[in-house]
Amino acid sequence: MYKYDEYDHSIVAARVEEFRDQVNRRLAGQITEDQFKPLRLMNGLYLQLHAYMLRVAVPYGTLDSRQMHMLAHIARKYDRGYGHFTTRQNLQYNWIKLEDAPDILAELATVEMHAIQTSGNCIRNISSDQFAGAAADELTDPRPWAELLRQWSTFHPEFSYLPRKFKICVIAAEEDRAAMRLHDIGIQIVEKDGQLGAAIYVGGGMGRTPMIAPLIKDFVPFDDFVSYLEACLRVYNRYGRRDNMYKARIKILIHELGADKYAAEVEEEFAAVKALGIDPPRAEFDRIAAHFAPPAYDADAPDTLDRSDPDFAVWLDQNVSAHKQPGYAVVTISLKPIGGIPGDATADQIDLMADLAKAHSFDELRVTHAQNIVLPHVRKADLYALWQQLRDAGLAEANLDLISDIIACPGLDYCSLANARSIPLAQKIATRFSDIGRQRELGELKLKISGCINACGHHHAGHIGILGVDRKGVENYQLLLGGSGAEDVSLGTITGPGFSEDGIVDAIEKATNVYLAQREDGERFLDTYRRLGMAPFKEAIYG
Amino acid sequence: MKLLTGNDLASGDVTWWTGAGWSRHVEDAVDVGDQGEAIAHAEEGARRVNGPYVIDATLTPEGPRPAHIKDRIRALGPTVRPDLTLKPADPNAGSWVI
Ligand code: HEM
Ligand code: SF4
Numbered sequence: 284m285y286k287y288d289e290y291d292h293s294i295v296a297a298r299v300e301e302f303r304d305q306v307n308r309r310l311a312g313q314i315t316e317d318q319f320k321p322l323r324l325m326n327g328l329y330l331q332l333h334a335y336m337l338r339v340a341v342p343y344g345t346l347d348s349r350q351m352h353m354l355a356h357i358a359r360k361y362d363r364g365y366g367h368f369t370t371r372q373n374l375q376y377n378w379i380k381l382e383d384a385p386d387i388l389a390e391l392a393t394v395e396m397h398a399i400q401t402s403g404n405c406i407r408n409i410s411s412d413q414f415a416g417a418a419a420d421e422l423t424d425p426r427p428w429a430e431l432l433r434q435w436s437t438f439h440p441e442f443s444y445l446p447r448k449f450k451i452c453v454i455a456a457e458e459d460r461a462a463m464r465l466h467d468i469g470i471q472i473v474e475k476d477g478q479l480g481a482a483i484y485v486g487g488g489m490g491r492t493p494m495i496a497p498l499i500k501d502f503v504p505f506d507d508f509v510s511y512l513e514a515c516l517r518v519y520n521r522y523g524r525r526d527n528m529y530k531a532r533i534k535i536l537i538h539e540l541g542a543d544k545y546a547a548e549v550e551e552e553f554a555a556v557k558a559l560g561i562d563p564p565r566a567e568f569d570r571i572a573a574h575f576a577p578p579a580y581d582a583d584a585p586d587t588l589d590r591s592d593p594d595f596a597v598w599l600d601q602n603v604s605a606h607k608q609p610g611y612a613v614v615t616i617s618l619k620p621i622g623g624i625p626g627d628a629t630a631d632q633i634d635l636m637a638d639l640a641k642a643h644s645f646d647e648l649r650v651t652h653a654q655n656i657v658l659p660h661v662r663k664a665d666l667y668a669l670w671q672q673l674r675d676a677g678l679a680e681a682n683l684d685l686i687s688d689i690i691a692c693p694g695l696d697y698c699s700l701a702n703a704r705s706i707p708l709a710q711k712i713a714t715r716f717s718d719i720g721r722q723r724e725l726g727e728l729k730l731k732i733s734g735c736i737n738a739c740g741h742h743h744a745g746h747i748g749i750l751g752v753d754r755k756g757v758e759n760y761q762l763l764l765g766g767s768g769a770e771d772v773s774l775g776t777i778t779g780p781g782f783s784e785d786g787i788v789d790a791i792e793k794a795t796n797v798y799l800a801q802r803e804d805g806e807r808f809l810d811t812y813r814r815l816g817m818a819p820f821k822e823a824i825y826g
Numbered sequence: 827m828k829l830l831t832g833n834d835l836a837s838g839d840v841t842w843w844t845g846a847g848w849s850r851h852v853e854d855a856v857d858v859g860d861q862g863e864a865i866a867h868a869e870e871g872a873r874r875v876n877g878p879y880v881i882d883a884t885l886t887p888e889g890p891r892p893a894h895i896k897d898r899i900r901a902l903g904p905t906v907r908p909d910l911t912l913k914p915a916d917p918n919a920g921s922w923v924i
Contacts, residue, residue, distance in 0.1 A: 310836060312873050330877060332900050334838035363910055377904075380837045624906055695896060696904040706906045756894055 284347050284647065285430050285574045287395045294438065295392045298399060302326045303385035310382065325405075327398025328384050331699050335379040338401040339391060343411035343429040343453070344372035344650040351637035351648055353394045355630040361387050366633065367697075368618060368626040370690055370741055371450075372410050372650040373401060377697050399437065404445045406436035406516075410452045412460050413651040416575055417613045417659040419605035423479060425455035425472050427572040428508070431563065434571075435509050442516050446523030447531035449516070450488075461652055462768035464496045465489055465744055467533045468515060473502065480504040485515060485545065486537030489738035493774050494534040497542040499549065507553070509562050514552035518545065577608070578645035584610025584662045595670050597719065598681040603666065606659075612666060614644075614658040615651065616673060617680040617688060621717045622710050625691040626654030635676050643669050652741075652768075653690055653729075655683070685722040686730055686795070687713035690741055694734030694751060695758070701734035703751025703758035708732055711788050716795075725795055728808045729767070744768035746809040747791060748775040760787040764794065764820055765812045773813075778821055793823045827857035827885055830865055831897065832878030840900045841875060848874060851912065852901040853889035891922070898923045 287295070302322070309319040323329075327338040339354070346354075354374055358366045361383045362376040369375055379387065391397055400408050409429045416424040432451060436442065442449070452463045455472035463469035469484035481503045487496030503511045522540065524530040537545050586609045590596040604613040616636060619625050628636070636656055640648045643665045644658035651657055661669060673679040682688045689712060692698065694705030709732055716722055731745030735752075742748035748763035759781040766775030782790055795808065797820050802811045812820065829852075830843035841848040842855035843865060849855070858865060862880035869875045882893040892898050902923055903911030913919040 310873070316870070316876055330833060330838060332896070333840060333903060334833070378838075378910075382836045695899060696906050699896075701896070704905065706904075710906070758895065 284345060285342070285426075285571070291395070292392075295395075295397050295399070298326070298397070299385060299388045299392055302388060306381060306385050321403070323381075323384075324402040325399075326384070326388065327401035328379070328381070329402065331377065331693075332695075332697055334377065335381055335384065336697070337376045337379045337384060337387060337398060338369075339374045339376070339396060339398050340401050340408040341372050341374060341396075341650050342433055343409055343415065343426050344413050344652075345415075345426065346648045346650065347646045348637040348641040348648070350394045350396055351633055351640065353391060353396065355633035355637065357387055357390060358630040358633065365627055365629045367624075367693065368628065368650050368654045368656070370652045370654060370692070370739060371408065372413070372652055373408060374650070375693070377693075402448075403443075404447050404449070405443050406432075406439065406445075406449045406451060409433050409436070410450070410461055410466070410652065412454045412456060413615075413649040413657045414460060414604065414613055414659065415455070415649075416577065417606050417608075417611075418456055418458075418460075419607045420458055421456040421607070422474060423455050423472055424572070424575050425453040425470075426575050427568060428455075428470065428472055428481070429453040430571050430574070431509065431568060432512065435512070442520065445516070445520055446525045447528070447533075449519075449533065457770060459768070459770040459772070462741065462744060462772075464772045465493075465741070465768055466496065468512070469496050475502045475504075478504055481508055481511075483511065483515070486534040486542070488532050488534040489741060489743050490532065491529065491736045491738075492532075492535065492538075493738065493743040494538060495772050495774065496534075497537065499542060499546045505565070505568065506562055507557065510556045510559070511549070511553055513561060514549045514556045517552050517556070518548045522548075578647075578660055580608045580611060580660070581662065582610075584608075585664050586610045588663050589667065592667070594674075594681075595667060597723075598670055598679055599666065601681040601685065601723070602683045608660070610663055612661050612663050614661050614666070614669065615683050616656040616658065616678050617682055618655050618678075619682055619688050619713065620677055620680050621687055621713045623713075624706050625689050625709050628656075632676055632678060635672070636678070639669060639672060653688065655688070681719060682722060684727045684729060686716045686725055686728040686747075687722055688729075689713060690729075690731040690745070692733050692740035694732070694740075698734060700737060701751065702736075702753035703734050703760060705732040705734040705740055705749075705751060708749060708751075708760065708784060708787065711784065712791060715788050715792065725798070726807050728795070730791075731766075741768060742766070743774045744772070745775060746807070746812070747794065749787060752781060754781065758784065760784065762787060762790055762794075762824070764817065765809065767809060771809075776817060778817065779825055790824045794820050797823045827883050827890060828859060828862055829855045829881050829883045829890055829892065830858045830862045830878055831855070831881060831892075831900070832866070832869075832875035835873050835876045838876075842901075843869070843878075852892065855883070855890045857885075857890075888922070895923065
């Protein structure tokens with residue numbers, strides 16, 4: 284895990300005190316809401332439907348148990364005993380008081396956490412593969428690269444007022460578990476001639492105009508990495524559409540300019556930036572990378588498993604993934620109990636997950652963009668005991684990547700921008716398909732729900748996506764099919780007219796029936812949809 | 827009828843204009859007629875409310891009912907956490923929202 288140095292400690296502490304002063308001035312009437320709003324947003328504090336909402340950054344989704352316990356403590360002391368893990372690998376509290384916000388930030392700072400870069404038109408918290416450092420299929424750990432960018436981007440004076448928010452994702456495996464190409468910049472660490480470097484994709488995003496990021500450069504060596512990204516941002520900063528908020532994201536620039544023209548502009552800018560000498564020396568990278576060194580694995584850890592408990596075996600098959608170290612496994616804890624609220628966890632559950640990480644996962648946890656929690660390094664021999672504890676706490680739902688492992692944004696239950704509720708829909712769908720045998724029969728099926736066009740729930744990237752719209756004051760839902768946020772990235776297509784809350788659950792069931800009837804060997808729902816196209820699904824849904 | 831609503835500056839709680847001050851309960855809200863903007867301006871200046879705005883509502887036997895579902899959810903609390911709403915013990919509270 285990355286540990287703060289003196290500099291990190293001092294900037295975070297200074298930021299907390301600065302914010303405390305700003306809050307005091309707001310409460311005392313020395314500044315207006317118009318003046319205060321951008322300041323609170325820079326500290327992750329939004330005003331939502333029922334209260335202030337605080338978004339806490341979890342850089343590249345990695346946490347230790349001390350930090351996780353702090354999240355539980357804050358949920359208990361300042362909120363209503365729970366938190367919401369988000370698709371941006373962050374955590375949101377829904378019931379925060381403005382007067383408490385400075386104290387909360389001060390408490391977070393004691394465990395090296397903050398809410399910086401969780402809002403505003405800056406480079407946002409950098410996301411990554413939740414299996415980083417553990418996945419059997421990764422080339423290298425992407426997090427040192429992500430941390431390098433975190434250090435480069437935090438309070439970068441030139442990039443604090445970009446045309447619009449900016450999201451970067453770094454992965455280092457062929458399997459894309461982080462929706463890399465749906466970010467403003469997606470980076471895949473790759474190898475060329477024995478050297479590690481970055482493949483750079485620019486201009487992806489969701490929102491009202493979803494785009495898949497095209498490849499801008501297939502290999503940027505480490506020695507040019509930061510300069511190249513600086514050049515990418517500079518070109519955006521210069522040409523991005525500040526005149527129109529809906530056209531201000533870099534995806535629109537790339538779309539209007541063309542990827543080739545943008546890449547050429549970046550090359551030109553890069554030549555100028557390179558001369559500034561901002562690329563860190565290797566030794567600095569090595570220093571950062573040392574924080575992410577593999578834990579002290581037990582080389583003799585047994586590599587076999589007792590699968591005799593059938594419920595445990597289902598969970599193993601569904602929620603446990605291959606680790607690069609023999610004798611170890613990667614565990615995903617589902618925060619999607621049937622009928623529950625996707626991504627929500629109680630303070631007690633958060634504490635328990637922290638304790639389990641301490642006992643069984645070298646003190647490490649990860650937040651996934653699918654709103655689940657990962658224990659990255661668990662001895663296979665410990666899995667059964669771990670599963671029993673999770674089961675007793677209601678955290679052993681064996682549904683990873685199945686239809687009930689739904690991504691849902693807060694929607695109209697919490698979000699002031701929403702058109703419709705997302706969570707009740709997720710609950711109804713999960714309940715309809717609650718039978719685990721039926722879910723496994725349907726296989727991998729990623730269902731994602733957003734309560735408005737901003738697409739925080741990644742509906743464009745769902746094998747099945749749902750978008751909430753407002754039809755004359757009544758909640759209505761559009762259905763999309765065929766999206767993917769993985770390495771086979773694609774954007775979903777709207778099936779046709781929208782549905783009521785119950786209507787959409789039926790429509791989904793009809794779509795899955797088409798799949799079951801027409802699938803060929805080994806096909807997932809998405810594969811069948813891609814082979815057959817929309818027509819048979821549409822006919823079943825509306826016919 | 828027209829209601830004036832906003833959030834309490836310090837706590838963020840949803841509040842409703844009662845004619846004399848602010849209440850957490852929509853039942854206490856009064857018709858502000860065409861005075862909403864003026865009251866909002868004065869109250870915001872006095873830091874008793876954050877982000878006030880005027881909404882349409884109808885008067886029912888149970889009290890004012892905001893016209894839009896968003897404001898009904900604001901008035902009660904999240905529909906998916908009845909335990910955290912203002913009326914955790916009322917089984918009919920949910921149907922008031924929808
Ligand atoms: C409740 C307060 C929230 C507000 C006010 C909010 C606001 C927005 C807005 C305005 C956009 C569109 C940005 C654009 O296209 O330029 C957006 C996109 C997005 N937000 Fe949220 N959001 C909220 C909560 C969340 C939550 C809870 C998550 C995670 C579950 C999230 C993750 C995202 C993601 C992944 C996108 C799309 C990616 C992209 O930026 O293109 N947001 N959000
Ligand atoms: S998609 Fe819309 S409703 Fe959902 S969290 Fe984002 S802004 Fe809110």
